Amino acid sequence: MxxxxxxxxxxxxxxxxxxxxxxxxxxxxxxxxxxxxxxxxxxxGVHARTLEQLDARGLADRLVPMGASLSKVRLFERVEVDLGTLPSRFPFLLITxxxxxxxxxxxxxxxxxxxxxxxxxxxxxxxxxxxxxxxxxxxxxxxxxxxxxxxxxxxxxxxxxxxxxGKSVLKSIMLADVKVAEQPAEMLTVNGVGDAFAFVAPFGDGYYRVFAWDRRHSVPDDAPLDLDEVREVTRHALGTDFGMHDPRWLSRFHSDERQxxxxxxxxxxxxxxxxxxxxxxxxxxxxxxxxxxxxxxxxxxxxxxxxxxxxxxxxxxxxxxxxxxxxxxxxxxxxxxxIESAAGQALRGFAARQALSIPKIHKKITGQLSGIGYHYPAAHGADELVGTRAGDLQLAGGDRLYEALRERRFVLVGDADVTGWQDRVRVEPPAVPGGPLVLVRPDGYVGWAGTGTADLHRALTELAGPPVIR
Missing domain, CATH: 3.50.50.60 (FAD/NAD(P)-binding domain)
Known part of the structure; x- marks a missing residue:
C-alpha cells in the first residue's frame, strides 16, 4: 500500500x-x-520563484538552457515590467x-x-x-x-x-502551433486592443505557439478553426501575422477563474x-x-x-x-x-506606466508576477522572518542555500544542537557569522527564527516531528 x-x-x-x-x-x-x-x-513561462524551487531539486540549471530568458515583459502597448531587479538567481521569465x-x-x-x-x-x-x-x-x-x-x-x-x-472570463480562445515567415522581434509578443488580443511565443523547435481571442466571434470550444481566422485576429491585435503557415495543431479553449x-x-x-x-x-x-x-x-x-x-x-x-x-x-x-475604447486604452497605458515608475509599486508587481514576493502568515509573536521566502544565501561550507535544500531536509543556518533531528535537519553556518538562528523549510521559506535552543527544538517538533534518539 x-x-x-x-x-x-x-x-x-x-x-x-x-x-x-x-x-x-x-x-x-x-x-x-x-x-x-x-x-x-x-x-x-517559468517564473523566478518556480526556478528557485527547481534549483532546490537540481533541475533549474538543466531547464534554463532549454528556453529563452526575458528580463522585461511587455503586457500591452509600451507597458513593461522589469524582472531584472528581482533579488533572485533567476531575475527573468524563462520562456519554455x-x-x-x-x-x-x-x-x-x-x-x-x-x-x-x-x-x-x-x-x-x-x-x-x-x-x-x-x-x-x-x-x-x-x-x-x-x-x-x-x-x-x-x-x-x-x-x-x-x-x-467562479466563472468563464474568455470564451473561444484560439491556439495554433505554426511556423512563421518573419521572426518576431521580441521573444514574447503580446498585445490587446480591446476587442482582440494575441500572444506569440517560440517552442524552440521552429514552431511558434499563438494564442488569439476575438470578442466579436465567440463560439463553442469544439467549433471548427482554420488558420485564416488565427491570422486575421493576430493581425488585428499585433499589426502582423508574421507570415504564419504550416499549422501542426489548431484548437479552441475557454479560460475560467475558479477556486x-x-x-x-x-x-x-x-x-x-x-x-x-x-x-x-x-x-x-x-x-x-x-x-x-x-x-x-x-x-x-x-x-x-x-x-x-x-x-x-x-x-x-x-x-x-x-x-x-x-x-x-x-x-x-x-x-x-x-478595454475597448481608444481613450480607455490610452488611459490604461498611462496609468500602468506611472504606477510602474514608483519603486514600491514596481517591486510589488514584480514580486507577485514572479512569485518572489509572496510570504506566508506567521503565528503571533513570531520573528518577522517567519513565513518569508529565504534568499539563496552563500553558506560557509561552500554551497548555496538552495543547493543544500536538494537533500529534502530543513536547513538550519546557524550553529545549534539538533540531536535527534540529524536525519531531518542540515546545520550550516552562514558565510558571514552573526545574526539569529534561521530554520529554512524544505520549500525554501523560513519556518522559525530566534536565538534559543529550547525554542528551536519546539519548532522542530511542530514542523519535522519529535526527536529520534538512537
Missing amino acids: AEVIIVGAGPTGLLLAGDLAESGIEVTVLERRDGKVSNLSRAF PQYNVEHLLLERALKAGVEIVYDAEVLGLTQDGTGVTVTTPAGERRAAYVVGADGYHSAVRQAVGQPFP VPEYRTGRVFLAGDAAHVHSPAGGQGMNTGLQDAANLSWKLAAVLRGAPEALLDTYQAERHPVGRSVLRSSGAIIRAAM
Whole structure:
C-alpha cells in the first residue's frame, strides 16, 4: 500500500511525487492518460520563484538552457515590467514549453522510485480515519493520503464534493502551433486592443505557439478553426501575422477563474488546476501549481514521519490566499487588455506606466508576477522572518542555500544542537557569522527564527516531528 496516492501526472503531481519519494515516502501516481508526453500544453513561462524551487531539486540549471530568458515583459502597448531587479538567481521569465518541465520532473520522479500507473482513471474514492480508498477500472488502491492534481475536470475534487465557484472570463480562445515567415522581434509578443488580443511565443523547435481571442466571434470550444481566422485576429491585435503557415495543431479553449473553498477535505488534498484556475495573463497557472506541490510535499512527509497532523492544515492557510491573489492579479491584467475604447486604452497605458515608475509599486508587481514576493502568515509573536521566502544565501561550507535544500531536509543556518533531528535537519553556518538562528523549510521559506535552543527544538517538533534518539 502506498503512503500517498497522487492523481495526475502533470507538472504539479510529478513535482509532488518526486519530493515525497526522495523523502522516503511510498508514493503512487495514477494518470488517466496513456503516458505520452504531449506538446499541446498551454503553459510557456517559468517564473523566478518556480526556478528557485527547481534549483532546490537540481533541475533549474538543466531547464534554463532549454528556453529563452526575458528580463522585461511587455503586457500591452509600451507597458513593461522589469524582472531584472528581482533579488533572485533567476531575475527573468524563462520562456519554455510546459513539456520540458514535465520531462525533467518525470525523469526525477522515476529515478526516485515513484510508481506511475497510466490509463488509471479515478472512478471514485472513500475515506475513513486511517486512509483513503481510490477506485479505478483495475480495482481499488489505498493510501494514508490522496492528492488530486488532476486538473480542471478533477475527478478527485468531484469525489470529495468540493465546489468550484467562479466563472468563464474568455470564451473561444484560439491556439495554433505554426511556423512563421518573419521572426518576431521580441521573444514574447503580446498585445490587446480591446476587442482582440494575441500572444506569440517560440517552442524552440521552429514552431511558434499563438494564442488569439476575438470578442466579436465567440463560439463553442469544439467549433471548427482554420488558420485564416488565427491570422486575421493576430493581425488585428499585433499589426502582423508574421507570415504564419504550416499549422501542426489548431484548437479552441475557454479560460475560467475558479477556486475551491477548501484545499483539504480530511485526508484528501487538491493542488494545481484541480484547486484553482486562472486567466492565462501573466503565465502563472503552472507556476502556482508547482508552488502548491512544493508547499504540500514536505508537510505530508513530516506528518507521515511523526509530525503533528495539524501541520497539514497550514497548506490551506498558506496556499489558498496565494491562489486567490493570483486570480485577482491575472484577472486584472486580462481585463485591462480587454478595454475597448481608444481613450480607455490610452488611459490604461498611462496609468500602468506611472504606477510602474514608483519603486514600491514596481517591486510589488514584480514580486507577485514572479512569485518572489509572496510570504506566508506567521503565528503571533513570531520573528518577522517567519513565513518569508529565504534568499539563496552563500553558506560557509561552500554551497548555496538552495543547493543544500536538494537533500529534502530543513536547513538550519546557524550553529545549534539538533540531536535527534540529524536525519531531518542540515546545520550550516552562514558565510558571514552573526545574526539569529534561521530554520529554512524544505520549500525554501523560513519556518522559525530566534536565538534559543529550547525554542528551536519546539519548532522542530511542530514542523519535522519529535526527536529520534538512537
